[in-house]
Amino acid sequence: MKHYQGEAHDALAAISQAQRIAFGPMLFQASWCLRETGVLAYLERCGRQGATTAEIAGACSLSEYGVGVLLDMGLGGGLCHLEGERYVLGRVGRYLQNDPMTRVNMDFTQHVCYAPLAHLLTAIREGRPEGLKVFSPDWETIYPHLDDLPEPARASWFAFDHFYSDWAFQQAQDKVFGYEPATLYDVGGNTGKWAISCATRDPALRVTILDLPEQLALARPRIAQAGVADRVCGHPVNMLEAEGPLPGEADIWWMSQFLDCFSHPQIVAILTRIRRHMKPGARVCILELFWDRQSFEAASFSLNATSLYFTAIANGNSRFYHSKQMYQCLREAGFHVEAEHEIPGPGHTLLVARPLPGGQ
Template sequence: MADPVKHYQSEGHDALSAISQAQRIAFAPMLFQASWCLREIGVLAYLEDRGKEGATTAEIASHCAIGEYGAGVLLDMGLGGGLCHLVGDHYVLGKVGKYLQNDPMTRVNMDFTQHVCYQPLAHLLDAIRAGKPEGLQVFNPEWATIYPHLDALPEPARASWFAFDHFYSDWAFQQAQEHVLGYAPRTLYDVGGNTGKWALSCAARDPELEVTILDLPEQLALAQPRIEAAGMTARVTGHGVNMLDAEGPLPGEADIWWMSQFLDCFSHAQIVVILKRIRQHMKPGARVCILELFWDRQSFEAASFSLNATSLYFTAIANGNSRFYHSKEMYQCLREAGFHVEAEHEIPGPGHTLLVARPLPQPS
């Protein structure tokens, strides 16, 4: 794979394009909200139906049941964002508008930004200064982190959060399973198992496999109904635990300790604590499998941009101190915790990397 970090290793603008980009940044919230409105009230869908003929402001306003003034200001902002272009007095949907309307990844990202992140990000500077998720107060000022309260998020934030999370993890699950189940584990621990989708998928694929979800009790409560509905209660169980409790006991029978987009929910120091705790409880021959999105491993600059943008969700809303990491930092965390990476696999799609690690030999 070509080194994607090259996108950020040189100046990318001349003076004219730099000042243009600066204005786009300055007014980025206006463009986002206008684009959101154009999608939500059906303007993009209507223009798609009209094809190359397009439609006038009056036709669009009438079809979408809004006034011509409202249609006009939204459409003209859409011109600047490349969502549409003019042919005479007709607005015609552009390629950007088509992706905003139809691309599943773009829709998931946009919903997540609008419903989960938009208002809380007004508190980003406070979060940076305090090292705490100050934007979380938008949902509940009593919450210290978002993780124990995901099911308590108000709609549509709750639905958009889970859709975002599942979109990126589910895409990689099948290909990651080929590698993980290739080790023929009889027992697997799903650390930070969330709603249990990975655990259930693995158990369904291998009828001899036993899976234990290690997660906060609040998260296990979300997974339990799904486990029961799948008829998997005999082979998929839960173990309530706070993985940051460095001294707390853990079960130790797993052949594979699995973590999917889990470690990005913690700071560097916390990741080392979690990995050291796992190493302390691993049986001989066991492996740790880590599925993560690393911003430096992306084939396209837009993917690196998206991951670094999503890191600000962790800063302002989730917990105040985690992010999507550079792969070198995750390797450093593993070394500090006493692991070596035995294998790594690049997973096509959104750009996941699967790291397979084993404990380093203890000094005699």
Template structure:
């Protein structure tokens, strides 16, 4: 099966006039500074206060009476907000604009903001080093680590909270749609490869009392997941198999369905092929491999493609230095090299997820 036609995101021609282009260039030049200003607008309650007044707006004097910042600080932040079109000014009244509304109320936007601030912001100054060396150089702000994944539990409290909220926000939204597809395959035993905190396994166990699930992940992640599984009362049906997929030479082979959700994007293309080849060699001949990923070329809106390509820089700077959110064509190539063919290719799950249902060739 060939990959589907990519979405059209206007990447094939110039879209700006010269004047618009130089304005966009200034936004980029000052973007780290503007980002911090947005955090202040949100965190100090200015956006929430303006939101109370809807289209009527409110004057600066009243804002100063109700926000715990000096008039200097408030005016400065509002001027920045005007330049960013977060607010607009009508008859001396500040009114929350659509961008301000989404900065305040949109869950995805706030998850992305917190992840950027708490996990990525400080270490992203080492992005160039990470790109040159192929190593997650930004991790040095947290510890002397080779990859973030074995040390997630050791991240500072805010960074850990924002990391898991970011990860779970995108994955959890796809679970109901994904399970409908998985249920139609009638699995009895699922291997959840890269099971993380066990949320998918718990979702499956809650949906179907007959399914057995085994998590295959790093020992540190298995320990974390098992705490959640025991607390939920599913220890008899969800078990763990500690393994490093990059160094393992064999895997168990009892499952009839192998599940990977937002897992393979944590690896380079060569590593993806190696992991898929290991699974191919280990699995039963009639078993099914289900891969759920967010491909930047499959997003229904350009904002999704932008978010995924931006998030890929996190993988470069913090995860391992050589992974990303991929173009779907890349996964087709990796699957082919590992001996698989794609039987079903399903877009539109959750927040822009794609499910690839694969079998051995």
């Protein structure tokens, strides 16, 4: 929240920022082209001496015209700067070329989000993921169809998802294993990476993935390949079916970047359903990215941008939440937070919650 308190721009800075927003798509696409055509990589090899448009065109099999319009747009984004008539790669360009997080984010934006976001206004007005029709007119949400996404959207989606969850897994796992669980439920287990990791770490642990049948089908071959099929199984379930039965033997109910896939009322319904099936002494562990808990403004910006993916493409009604809203959801569902842990890296928070005494 500290990043967004008060006016940040004077009049000149404000009108300049307004133009950058107005032409933002042009800068993104130019940056994408500079990366994909190898221009950024070539300039990096040239070092401080840089290169002329003719040299770059020859090295990258492009026309001088193409190189010129892309790099001149890149000047405004800080990707490069001029030394006389020679273009020199800047710090921003180096990050676009080399930083794993930036590359994952750009691929996700280009392959998954860019075309669908043209339907954002309709999605906002209708409360439906109208941009999803770019991939299929028949899909209601993206989640049962992740494996059906066309390439390269499919690869970019999974790379994006795994990049942010995997980074926090080890440290979060240390906290979870401190409770010495014998049985763990991975709610919304996706491809099974967390379940497999936990079962590999503790040979006595039994893990059940609670997810849609389509997601369990994705996880099953990975579980078999990891050699833990005797201790990791799947329970097909739609967690939005509030009255449906659930197994109830887990010591830990784990959710990693799962609840951000649902609206506030849906989160309350899911948590309430879980609470009704928890055995005494069990805990809920929630690993999430909260936009108000980020150390850097760029991280808050990125999370709020990604929320628009949920709006236009994923389901039309979820987002990355402010931490206070998640606390409110837990209270409404009859939980209290007994511990919270800030996980260094992309900025995850691990909430450990238990049912309130006397909850119904």
